[in-house]
Amino acid sequence: xxxxxxxxxxxxxxxxxxxxxxxxxxxxxxxxxxxxxxxxxxxxxxxxxxxxxxxxxxxxxxxxxxxxxxxxxxxxxxxxxxxxxxxxxxxxxxxxxxxxxxxxxxxxxxxxxxxxxxxxxxxxxxxxxxxxxxxxxxxxxxxxxxxxxxxxxxxxxx
Amino acid sequence: xxxxxxxxxxxxxxxxxxxxxxxxxxxxxxxxxxxxxxxxxxxxxxxxxxxxxxxxxxxxxxxxxxxxxxxxxxxxxxxxxxxxxxxxxxxxxxxxxxxxxxxxxxxxxxxxxxxxxxxxxxxxxxxxxxxxxxxxxxxxxxxxxxxxxxxxxxxxxx
Numbered sequence: 001x002x003x004x005x006x007x008x009x010x011x012x013x014x015x016x017x018x019x020x021x022x023x024x025x026x027x028x029x030x031x032x033x034x035x036x037x038x039x040x041x042x043x044x045x046x047x048x049x050x051x052x053x054x055x056x057x058x059x060x061x062x063x064x065x066x067x068x069x070x071x072x073x074x075x076x077x078x079x080x081x082x083x084x085x086x087x088x089x090x091x092x093x094x095x096x097x098x099x100x101x102x103x104x105x106x107x108x109x110x111x112x113x114x115x116x117x118x119x120x121x122x123x124x125x126x127x128x129x130x131x132x133x134x135x136x137x138x139x140x141x142x143x144x145x146x147x148x149x150x151x152x153x154x155x156x157x158x
Numbered sequence: 159x160x161x162x163x164x165x166x167x168x169x170x171x172x173x174x175x176x177x178x179x180x181x182x183x184x185x186x187x188x189x190x191x192x193x194x195x196x197x198x199x200x201x202x203x204x205x206x207x208x209x210x211x212x213x214x215x216x217x218x219x220x221x222x223x224x225x226x227x228x229x230x231x232x233x234x235x236x237x238x239x240x241x242x243x244x245x246x247x248x249x250x251x252x253x254x255x256x257x258x259x260x261x262x263x264x265x266x267x268x269x270x271x272x273x274x275x276x277x278x279x280x281x282x283x284x285x286x287x288x289x290x291x292x293x294x295x296x297x298x299x300x301x302x303x304x305x306x307x308x309x310x311x312x313x314x315x316x
Contacts, residue, residue: 053211054200
């Protein structure tokens with residue numbers, strides 16, 4: 001049996017069950033620097049049960065569609081934001097729970113995302129560009145990772 | 159009187175008095191996702207006297223060299239990280255104090271920076287690209303900005 005999922009464009013509405021979309025849609029919250037810079041303020045729900053926020057860099061190998069999804073994971077103790085350090089779209093995968101059909105989103109240039117604490121998601125899957133991301137997630141002691149393996153992979157298609 | 163400053167390449171060593179350089183130089187701290195992703199862990203000293211870390215987006219107008227620097231600022235209550243959401247180099251300006259000669263750095267593709275709490279710095283000055291940055295800084299009540307105006311601007315040259 002082949003199970004397929006089609007990607008959909010990433011919007012705040014469709015992504016709301018899983019996290020935040022960070023982009024410059026709409027009016028900025030504030031103009032700063034004498035009107036030369038627009039600030040879109042505090043757009044991610046950073047949420048850590050313990051530890052603290054930290055900034056790490058991830059350099060991920062590029063993947064391609066169709067993509068066989070055999071693993072999702074979650075971080076029970078904290079949110080996790082992926083900020084692309086390039087304008088290439090990337091693939092975002094999330095699931096309400098391991099038994100639900102995962103959803104696959106394609107970002108637009110200039111979009112970052114923040115998975116809410118405990119959200120099931122696929123690992124970082126850039127499709128083009130440098131594969132370089134800044135990640136804002138929990139820094140602290142102890143394990144903060146649960147994995148779920150699919151016996152039958154989901155095939156994600158454009 | 160014209161006062162000029164030449165830009166220098168951004169490296170962790172020259173930037174150490176002012177903050178952190180975040181890039182993928184050297185060995186990663188950890189390979190994750192079955193070896194498909196390198197994690198450079200916790201590379202910024204996030205430091206807030208109160209409030210909390212937040213992620214905002216800044217969309218800044220492009221500037222050009224030579225650049226007339228007539229203003230520096232600092233945030234006494236928190237660090238501030240600038241993460242470019244593109245691979246274009248940007249200009250980073252910092253000063254030990256308002257009476258010291260400012261220093262100007264040009265980033266390389268894939269570098270982000272974090273100004274330590276209270277560091278005097280120039281406003282965000284992208285020179286090319288989209289002008290889009292993710293900013294990790296303090297979210298909290300009250301003013302967190304001091305400005306210093308130079309009577310005679312510094313001229314920053316390539």
